[in-house]
Amino acid sequence: MCGIVGYTGKKQAAPILLDGLRRLEYRGYDSAGLAVRAGNSLTEVVKATGKLYHLADKTDQGRSLPGTCGIGHTRWATHGDPSLINAHPHVSGNCSGSGKVESDVVGVHNGIIENYGELKEKLLRHGYQFYSDTDTEVVVKLVDYYYKKYRIGPVDAITRTMVRVRGSYALALMFKDYPEEIFAARKDSPLIIGTAENAVYLASDVPAILKYTRSVYYIGNLQVARLSPGCAKFFDLNGDEVALPVTEITWDAEAAEKGGYEHFMLKEIHEQPAAVRDTLNSLIKEGRIDLTAAGITDEIIRSLSQIVITACGSAWHVGMAAQYVIEDMVEIPVRVELASEFRYRSMPLNENTLVIVISQSGETADSLAALRLAKERGAITLAVVNVVGSTIAREADHVLYTLAGPEIAVATTKAYSAQLAALDAFAVQMALVKGTVSREQYGHMIEELLGIPDKIGRVLEDKERLQWFSSKIANAHDIFFIGRGLDYAISLEGSLKMKEISYIHSEAYAAGELKHGTISLIEKNTLVIGVLTQSRMIEKTIANMAECKSRGAYLMGITTNGNFAVEDSVNFTVYIPKTDEHFVSSLAVVPLQLLGYYTSVNRGLDVDKPRNLAKSVTVE
Ligand code: AGP
Numbered sequence: 270m271c272g273i274v275g276y277t278g279k280k281q282a283a284p285i286l287l288d289g290l291r292r293l294e295y296r297g298y299d300s301a302g303l304a305v306r307a308g309n310s311l312t313e314v315v316k317a318t319g320k321l322y323h324l325a326d327k328t329d330q331g332r333s334l335p336g337t338c339g340i341g342h343t344r345w346a347t348h349g350d351p352s353l354i355n356a357h358p359h360v361s362g363n364c365s366g367s368g369k370v371e372s373d374v375v376g377v378h379n380g381i382i383e384n385y386g387e388l389k390e391k392l393l394r395h396g397y398q399f400y401s402d403t404d405t406e407v408v409v410k411l412v413d414y415y416y417k418k419y420r421i422g423p424v425d426a427i428t429r430t431m432v433r434v435r436g437s438y439a440l441a442l443m444f445k446d447y448p449e450e451i452f453a454a455r456k457d458s459p460l461i462i463g464t465a466e467n468a469v470y471l472a473s474d475v476p477a478i479l480k481y482t483r484s485v486y487y488i489g490n491l492q493v494a495r496l497s498p499g500c501a502k503f504f505d506l507n508g509d510e511v512a513l514p515v516t517e518i519t520w521d522a523e524a525a526e527k528g529g530y531e532h533f534m535l536k537e538i539h540e541q542p543a544a545v546r547d548t549l550n551s552l553i554k555e556g557r558i559d560l561t562a563a564g565i566t567d568e569i570i571r572s573l574s575q576i577v578i579t580a581c582g583s584a585w586h587v588g589m590a591a592q593y594v595i596e597d598m599v600e601i602p603v604r605v606e607l608a609s610e611f612r613y614r615s616m617p618l619n620e621n622t623l624v625i626v627i628s629q630s631g632e633t634a635d636s637l638a639a640l641r642l643a644k645e646r647g648a649i650t651l652a653v654v655n656v657v658g659s660t661i662a663r664e665a666d667h668v669l670y671t672l673a674g675p676e677i678a679v680a681t682t683k684a685y686s687a688q689l690a691a692l693d694a695f696a697v698q699m700a701l702v703k704g705t706v707s708r709e710q711y712g713h714m715i716e717e718l719l720g721i722p723d724k725i726g727r728v729l730e731d732k733e734r735l736q737w738f739s740s741k742i743a744n745a746h747d748i749f750f751i752g753r754g755l756d757y758a759i760s761l762e763g764s765l766k767m768k769e770i771s772y773i774h775s776e777a778y779a780a781g782e783l784k785h786g787t788i789s790l791i792e793k794n795t796l797v798i799g800v801l802t803q804s805r806m807i808e809k810t811i812a813n814m815a816e817c818k819s820r821g822a823y824l825m826g827i828t829t830n831g832n833f834a835v836e837d838s839v840n841f842t843v844y845i846p847k848t849d850e851h852f853v854s855s856l857a858v859v860p861l862q863l864l865g866y867y868t869s870v871n872r873g874l875d876v877d878k879p880r881n882l883a884k885s886v887t888v889e
Contacts, residue, residue, distance in 0.1 A: 270883035271379035272296045272343040273460065274477055275441045275451045278468030278498045283331030286341035289470070289477035290321055292525065295533070295677045296473065297883030298343030299351035302367075303328065304358040304375045305339035309448050311369040316356040327367075337498075338449045340441045340471070342377035345883050348385070349402025359406040361413030363398055373445045374413040378405040379473060380437035380458040381888045388434065408434060412442060423452045424504050427493050431456065431506060437634065437887060441471055453494040457660065458887045459632045462486040462494055462501050464515070469496040474885070475518055475656075476525035476675050483518040487658040516658055524674045532876045534678035534770070538862050539729060544683040545690045545855065546722040547672035552691065553715060558698040563669040565695075569649065570702040573623050576603045577648070579611050579639045580627035581886065583681045583762055584688060587627050587653075590758035590854045591692040598700040598851065609889070611639035618648040625651045627692075629676055629684035630885035631659020638889060640665055653691055655684045669695065678877045679884045680770050682862050685762065686725070686855055693852050694718060717849040721856070724846040728859040731843070735860055738825070738841055739867035745796050748775040749817070750861075751783060752800035753810050759800045759854050763861030770869040770879045780806075780813040793821035798861075801828040801835055802845070802853040811838045827857050 272293030276282045282305050290301060301324045302316035313334055317323035321343065328334050342357035349355035353367075362372030382388070385404035388411055393399070397410045408430060416426035423444045437457035444452065453460060453471055463470040463482040470478040471494075475485065486501055488494050492511065493504045503511050530536035552558055560566075576595060578588035588605040595603045606614060608626070618624065624643035628636045631654040640661055643650050652665035655673050662668045671687035697714045700706040706714070742748070748767055750760035757779045764777035778787055780799070791797070797817045801807045807828070814824050815838060824839035829847045836842045845856040869876045 270296055270345045270885055270887045271473070272298060272477070273377050273379050273439055273441050273471065273473045274341040275339070275453065275471030275496070276468065277338040277449055277451050277496055279337060280468070281331070281335065282337050282339035283328055283334035286339050287321070287325055287328070287331045288480070289472055290341050290343050292477045293343060293473055294321060294878055295679055295884045296343065297345045297679065297878065299346055300353070300356035301341070301343045302356045302358050302377070303334065303339060303341045304443060305334045305336040306443060306448060307336035310336070311371060312375050312443060312445070313369050314358050314360065314375065315367045316353050318351060318353055318356065338443070338451065340375070340377050340443060340451060347381055347888060348404045355401045355403050357405055359401060359403065359409045361410050364400070374409055374416065374442055376405070376409040376412070376440055376442040378408055379439040379887065382408055382434050382438065383436040384434060408438065408440065409442070416444070423447060424493050424495060425508050427452055427454050428504070428506050428508055431491060439473060449497055451496045453488065453496065455488050455492065456490050457634065457637065459659065459885070460488055462488060462496065464499065464501055467499045469498065469501050471496065475520070476677065479518065479520065479525050485516050485518055486513045487516065489513070490660070520674055525677060532678065532866070534680055534682060534866055534876050537676055537678055537683045538859070538866065540674065541683045541686045541859065542722040542726045544671070544673035544687045545725060548687040548690050549694060549718055549721070551670070551672055552694045553719065556712065556715060558694050558715065560669070560695065560698055563651065564667040565651065565669070567702045570699050572621055573601065574621040576601060576623050576625065577616060577618065577643070578603065578605045578625045578627065579608045579636065579643070581608050581633050581635050583685045583765060584627040584629060584636070586758060586762040586765065587685060587688040587692060588625070589761060590689060590755060591696065593755040593758060594693060594851045595696045595699065598696050598705060599703050600705050601699070601703065608633065608635040608639040612642055618643060618646040620647055620649065622648040623651060624648040625653060626661055626665060627653045627688050628661050629655045629681055629688070631656045631661040632885050632887050633661070634887050634889045637661055637664070653688055655687065679879055679882050680766055680865065686858065689855050690718065690721065696851070714849060714851070717852055720848065721852055724848060724856055725859055728845050728856055732863050735843065735863040736867045739864055740871050742796055743868055743871035745773050747790065748773055748796045748798065749787070749791070750775060750777040750798045750800070751780040751810065751813060753780050753806040754803050755850070755854060756800035756803050756806065756810065756857070759802070759857045759861070762858055763798065763800065763864070766862050766865035767868065769882060770865055770874065770876055771872055772874065773868065780810040783813055784816065788816065788820065791817050791820045791822050795822045796825065797822045798825045798827070799839065800857055801826050801832065802857050803850055807832060807835070811835065814838065827860055829853065
């Protein structure tokens, strides 16, 4: 959601900024802009609506903008429509569009300033004029106001602003009096700093700068950064300098490239065996599951009387699947709550409750808010996160990292699978410690888990059939995904994969629930996809599918090898390899991901960057 980049060094800034913005496209945006400056000259601002290539065309791929210091932004509209006037950068002076600006402060912002209305009124009273509908223009002008009123330096002007604003932000600012420098600040929105010889990079996410450096600083919440070529200094809210550790990024740069695939999503679907294998290998050592890296000891597990899982979107679907697995294996109450609803529930949480927050990005605002509330209420918190150093990872009591590598496509695939594997391993370990499985069962389950990556590979080998089938359904109006128990959890993910990238309306239903209303929507040729992997529920779900068929539905079934009776009941069957039924979601989800992917391709849509969506949702 909004992407920020910055560069100060010895090279021309604009092409580097454009390259960085391109790598942040997955975050979602509807307009973009750059502010670049050469030495003491005036800052030049260029903006464009729509896709990034409009901005690149306007600036001859950045070549027409001289200067070695600059900031860039892709905007995902929150306050004000996606227009040129609302596009960032915004300036402190009287200017709204592109061109050379006299202004003292120029800035870009990601997040939401909740009290921007009252701040705007204050600034209007002090003679400021506003040109856009954005909260960002208000922040930039507020910084300018403090900068001039107290004749203090940029860091102090920014910290005063931070004390005054409410909401979330990552800010990058340039000051006319400080050529070659960029100032940045953050609260609850991601922002990282990369350093190299004679250069400093700034970005909302690692892939934007991976090509240039692997040495990264994670600016803390309510901290300010002062950046000049080759030098990054950090300050707290009092303006005192703070030392931050530098983190070396271990992802290889190619991990954030398409590597010959047509889309990131397809590449990431194919990276699932590796993502799951790496995640499991980090947890399973010498035939035992070892959660000590996450700080989860046997003593903590023994103390638990309930588990609450909270997350958003696909990560919530992982929670739904984990709920069935943990309850079945560990016999402990598990509750799954949407992170955006977490605060509206009066849940009894205490020191015997483990709240698990699942998040690929580690920056999802709703999940972060749920984590903070859970901590406040005294629960033990565990984050299952993919992005190292992200806010959720830093704030949780314990962190279990998934090793999926950078995920660029908005529709998650490999991070989902890695999360699922991590939670399955967690469930198995809990079951051993709580004494609900024997050593022998434990050993067998670990073997089954370790077999999952190869089996995902086998599912991928069957992708041509799904490609063919998706061409048949590309014009569908409605698709229903149904299943019972764990199969229902997989249906939820299958339905989201379909609708978010193909824009075909789809619903996931617990199979037994259809007849309580939804079945009235079934008409001739409505596609109903049944997930049929849980042996004790297959017959019942098939019966529900038959009810749909007799009302004209066209049926597809996903089932495990050997369940050949399914073929007699449905029109199109997809088989997945057999495994312990607790872990089957990792296999059943793959055909559903492929179906969503190929349907989107067949409809000629932007698979990796579906409309209106952002990869990391940093507003509530
Ligand atoms: C799924 O394909 C989506 N991109 C979305 O539902 C996502 O899972 C959700 O926004 C949560 O994101 P997170 O894992 O980064 O917290």
